[in-house]
Each structure stands twice: as C-alpha cells, then as structure tokens.
Amino acid sequence: MELAVAYQSTELLERLRRGDDQAFAGLVRQHAGRMLATARRLLRSEDEAEDAVQEAFLSAARAIAGFAGGSKVSTWLHRIVINAALMKLRSRKRRAEEPIEDLLPRFDADGHRIGGTATWETPSDVLLERRETRAMVRRCIDRLPERYRTVLLLRDIEELDTQEAADLLGTTANTVKIRLHRARQALRTLLERELVDA
Numbered sequence: 371m372e373l374a375v376a377y378q379s380t381e382l383l384e385r386l387r388r389g390d391d392q393a394f395a396g397l398v399r400q401h402a403g404r405m406l407a408t409a410r411r412l413l414r415s416e417d418e419a420e421d422a423v424q425e426a427f428l429s430a431a432r433a434i435a436g437f438a439g440g441s442k443v444s445t446w447l448h449r450i451v452i453n454a455a456l457m458k459l460r461s462r463k464r465r466a467e468e469p470i471e472d473l474l475p476r477f478d479a480d481g482h483r484i485g486g487t488a489t490w491e492t493p494s495d496v497l498l499e500r501r502e503t504r505a506m507v508r509r510c511i512d513r514l515p516e517r518y519r520t521v522l523l524l525r526d527i528e529e530l531d532t533q534e535a536a537d538l539l540g541t542t543a544n545t546v547k548i549r550l551h552r553a554r555q556a557l558r559t560l561l562e563r564e565l566v567d568a
C-alpha cells in the first residue's frame with residue numbers, strides 16, 4: 371500500500387514538473403479546502419484567505435521544479451499558504467490592539483495573583499452550548515494582538531512545532547515560546563472575562 375502511494379506521489383510530482391494542467395487541477399481540488407481553512411484562521415477574512423490560497427498555488431506552480439520531495443506535497447503546500455497568509459498579515463496596516471500587558475495576569479509583591487481566578491467547577495458545556503463555546507474561543511483569539519494570535523494559531527491550531535513556527539515567522543524558537551506562553555495566558559484571561567460576563 372505504502373509503495374503504491376509513494377509511486378502515485380512520485381508520478382504526480384513528475385506530472386506537475388512537466389506542467390501538466392490536469393495534475394495541477396487535481397492538486398488544487400485535493401488541497402484547496404484545507405489551505406483555505408488554514409488561511410481563514412490566520413487572516414480572519416474570507417477575501418484575504420482566498421487571495422492567499424490563490425497566491426500560494428501560483429507560488430507552488432512556479433516553485434514545483436525546486437521541490438525536492440523531502441516532505442509530502444500537502445506539507446509543502448501547507449507551508450506555502452501559511453507564508454502567503456503571513457505576508458498578507460505583515461502588509462496590513464496596524465490596527466488598534468489591546469496591549470498584551472493588559473491581558474496578562476498581575477501578581478502582588480508576595481507573588482499572589484491579583485484578582486483571583488475564575489472557578490472552572492461548572493463544566494463549560496453546562497454554561498454554554500458547544501457551538502457558543504467555539505464561537506467565544508474564536509472571538510477571544512481574534513482579540514489577541516496579531517503577533518501573539520499568529521503564534522497561537524501556528525502552534526496550537528496548525529500544530530507546527532516551535533522551530534517550524536519560528537522559521538515561518540522569521541524569528542527565534544525562544545521568541546515563539548515566549549509569545550505562545552503570553553498568548554495562552556492572555557487567551558485564558560479573555561475567556562475568564564467572557565465566562566464571568568456570561
């Protein structure tokens with residue numbers, strides 16, 4: 371079975387390198403949905419997500435000759451669409467964002483958290499329907515400052531490892547770890563606020 375899949379992948383790659391339009395159309399049909407979902411999560415805009423996917427496929431078509439096949443085609447395409455989405459994010463005008471410091475927990479001189487924590491004794495599915503909970507989490511993620519939101523999405527949603535996220539963002543692994551930690555803390559704060567207000 372694995373041999374047949376490997377053969378099909380090799381054959382597909384050769385057809386793509388020869389400029390076979392049918393092979394490329396099949397590639398688009400097979401991967402466009404996942405790529406669009408990834409771009410939507412990062413960009414939060416249907417139009418920009420569609421543009422990023424189109425740009426990603428154009429980039430893939432131009433770069434297919436240089437693809438060594440060291441990873442799956444799907445992984446390669448996934449990285450290209452993430453790069454396209456990140457380029458769009460970088461080119462956006464800065465919008466007013468809530469400073470991350472306002473979302474992080476505060477501690478007194480003795481190291482005790484100021485303001486306490488929300489109790490999680492009541493399960494969230496009792497408080498809200500699953501769909502409402504997902505919508506609330508999405509809203510809270512959307513409220514994070516862009517550089518923290520992007521790291522959170524790449525690591526926790528797209529499941530990239532720390533070094534992959536760092537490479538895509540053009541930063542260090544330590545910076546990714548710090549931003550991810552802060553993003554998770556800020557997300558928790560936002561979720562606590564939502565649950566208290568509910």
